[in-house]
Amino acid sequence: MTYCLGMLLDAGLVLIADTRTNAGVDNFSCYKKLHCLAEGPDRQVFAASSGSLSVSQSVIALLEEGLPPEDKEEAPRRLAAVTSMFRAAQLVGEAVQIINRKVGAALEAIHINSSVSFLLGGRIGEESPRLFLIYAAGNFIECQPDSPFLQIGETKYGRPILDRSVDMEMPLPDAVKIAFLSFDSAMRSNLGVARPLDMVVMARDRSLPLLTRRIEPDDEYFNDMSLRWARMLHQATLTIPDPPFMVGYGGEEQQRGRGAA
Amino acid sequence: MTYCLGMLLDAGLVLIADTRTNAGVDNFSCYKKLHCLAEGPDRQVFAASSGSLSVSQSVIALLEEGLPPEDKEEAPRRLAAVTSMFRAAQLVGEAVQIINRKVGAALEAIHINSSVSFLLGGRIGEESPRLFLIYAAGNFIECQPDSPFLQIGETKYGRPILDRSVDMEMPLPDAVKIAFLSFDSAMRSNLGVARPLDMVVMARDRSLPLLTRRIEPDDEYFNDMSLRWARMLHQATLTIPDPPFMVGYGGEEQQRGRGAA
Numbered sequence: 070m071t072y073c074l075g076m077l078l079d080a081g082l083v084l085i086a087d088t089r090t091n092a093g094v095d096n097f098s099c100y101k102k103l104h105c106l107a108e109g110p111d112r113q114v115f116a117a118s119s120g121s122l123s124v125s126q127s128v129i130a131l132l133e134e135g136l137p138p139e140d141k142e143e144a145p146r147r148l149a150a151v152t153s154m155f156r157a158a159q160l161v162g163e164a165v166q167i168i169n170r171k172v173g174a175a176l177e178a179i180h181i182n183s184s185v186s187f188l189l190g191g192r193i194g195e196e197s198p199r200l201f202l203i204y205a206a207g208n209f210i211e212c213q214p215d216s217p218f219l220q221i222g223e224t225k226y227g228r229p230i231l232d233r234s235v236d237m238e239m240p241l242p243d244a245v246k247i248a249f250l251s252f253d254s255a256m257r258s259n260l261g262v263a264r265p266l267d268m269v270v271m272a273r274d275r276s277l278p279l280l281t282r283r284i285e286p287d288d289e290y291f292n293d294m295s296l297r298w299a300r301m302l303h304q305a306t307l308t309i310p311d312p313p314f315m316v317g318y319g320g321e322e323q324q325r326g327r328g329a330a
Numbered sequence: 331m332t333y334c335l336g337m338l339l340d341a342g343l344v345l346i347a348d349t350r351t352n353a354g355v356d357n358f359s360c361y362k363k364l365h366c367l368a369e370g371p372d373r374q375v376f377a378a379s380s381g382s383l384s385v386s387q388s389v390i391a392l393l394e395e396g397l398p399p400e401d402k403e404e405a406p407r408r409l410a411a412v413t414s415m416f417r418a419a420q421l422v423g424e425a426v427q428i429i430n431r432k433v434g435a436a437l438e439a440i441h442i443n444s445s446v447s448f449l450l451g452g453r454i455g456e457e458s459p460r461l462f463l464i465y466a467a468g469n470f471i472e473c474q475p476d477s478p479f480l481q482i483g484e485t486k487y488g489r490p491i492l493d494r495s496v497d498m499e500m501p502l503p504d505a506v507k508i509a510f511l512s513f514d515s516a517m518r519s520n521l522g523v524a525r526p527l528d529m530v531v532m533a534r535d536r537s538l539p540l541l542t543r544r545i546e547p548d549d550e551y552f553n554d555m556s557l558r559w560a561r562m563l564h565q566a567t568l569t570i571p572d573p574p575f576m577v578g579y580g581g582e583e584q585q586r587g588r589g590a591a
Contacts (some may be wrong), residue, residue, distance in 0.1 A: 314541070
């Protein structure tokens with residue numbers, strides 16, 4: 070399993086991926102799933118992957134080597150040369166389709182799910198940061214302000230906090246906090262999602278440096294946040310009044326205790 | 331889609347089901363999925379269903395009519411006559427298998443998922459309340475103190491709050507609150523889960539009456555709880571300190587504002 074989350078806000082782009090892979094519960098490993106695909110003075114392109122590790126690694130490797138040129142005379146097509154994030158998403162989609170043709174059918178034949186998906190985020194040239202979700206067939210969607218985040222992998226456990234809290238106008242530190250809380254939920258409920266987490270934060274403001282960081286299992290900030298969150302959730306449930314139709318079903322002493330406090 | 335949740339705590343049993351069914355997004359309906367299967371001076375047996383509505387309705391109808399007797403001379407086998415909740419779970423499982431044999435293959439042939447699952451809760455004779463999850467094949471598991479809740483249907487969105495908060499020793503009103511918060515999360519993130527919710531609360535203490543209730547879409551308590559919860563989550567995220575490695579990435583003014591408040 071995997072969980073990857075991208076947020077595209079007024080303040081910039083946040084992209085986070087966990088590192089757990091597993092083939093059954095008896096075969097866990099740690100693999101980096103957040104990759105830098107292109108970096109230069111005019112571009113910073115990152116991708117987070119979910120799905121078959123063999124397929125996603127092949128897609129990344131093919132993108133590094135370059136896709137076959139459309140005209141034999143030309144050079145292989147690379148992300149280092151595309152002129153926009155839209156073109157980058159097209160190239161990644163095409164790489165997915167090429168690898169699907171090479172190994173997809175063979176994997177399906179032995180009933181192994183070969184599908185992969187990618188979150189592709191970054192900036193090329195004068196563009197603002199952009200974020201895309203590339204599906205298993207190589208088609209893709211772009212993140213838009215009405216739904217300023219995209220998820221792949223084990224998306225559901227970590228979604229309620231996003232649905233309730235993500236806001237286009239939030240500062241990047243708040244966005245990262247909420248992203249961490251979303252990962253905290255996913256990791257608690259699914260053993261297939263786990264730290265280390267890899268993250269990249271790209272502020273829209275070009276004067277701020279690109280932030281990349283790995284959050285280890287013993288990360289103090291993350292652990293403190295998780296503890297505080299659990300405590301606050303517990304406190305919040307106590308603060309909500311009991312259902313009025315449940316008077317007499319217990320909890321009254323506790324209620325009185327709270328009233329007296 | 332559907333979401334049903336059962337909790338079996340020291341204080342008693344809580345069973346809640348939503349009422350939304352859909353065949354595609356263009357065909358929504360409201361059907362009761364929490365059924366009273368047996369009620370009498372010595373028994374109260376309830377089931378919540380998830381999956382193919384035609385199959386689950388047939389299972390319930392078959393249980394009402396009674397399953398074929400093992401000996402032709404005998405009366406049909408009914409939940410009104412079984413001697414324990416374990417026997418009740420066996421009978422429901424057998425009903426699932428019978429209906430599967432009648433229509434399962436026909437549905438699979440036209441690529442319609444015919445699987446159903448049930449949460450079966452209640453009490454028979456001198457037993458304490460018990461809770462079972464009956465799978466699509468008719469096999470089942472019983473809820474145990476180490477994991478004092480069971481879910482069927484769209485289980486993931488509403489799970490983090492349960493993993494963090496459900497506690498064997500909590501009073502029934504707190505359990506119902508947490509169950510409602512779990513439904514609130516599922517309903518926000520999946521249109522296939524919606525009010526009205528049907529609920530039944532069976533206190534272990536036999537002096538307390540069985541509580542059954544429908545929570546309508548305009549239920550004041552539920553709406554107030556949902557609002558308070560959203561507000562408290564927002565407040566909680568603000569209270570958690572910003573990640574130390576994100577100093578300079580915005581949000582400082584907000585931080586100062588909080589400090590001054």
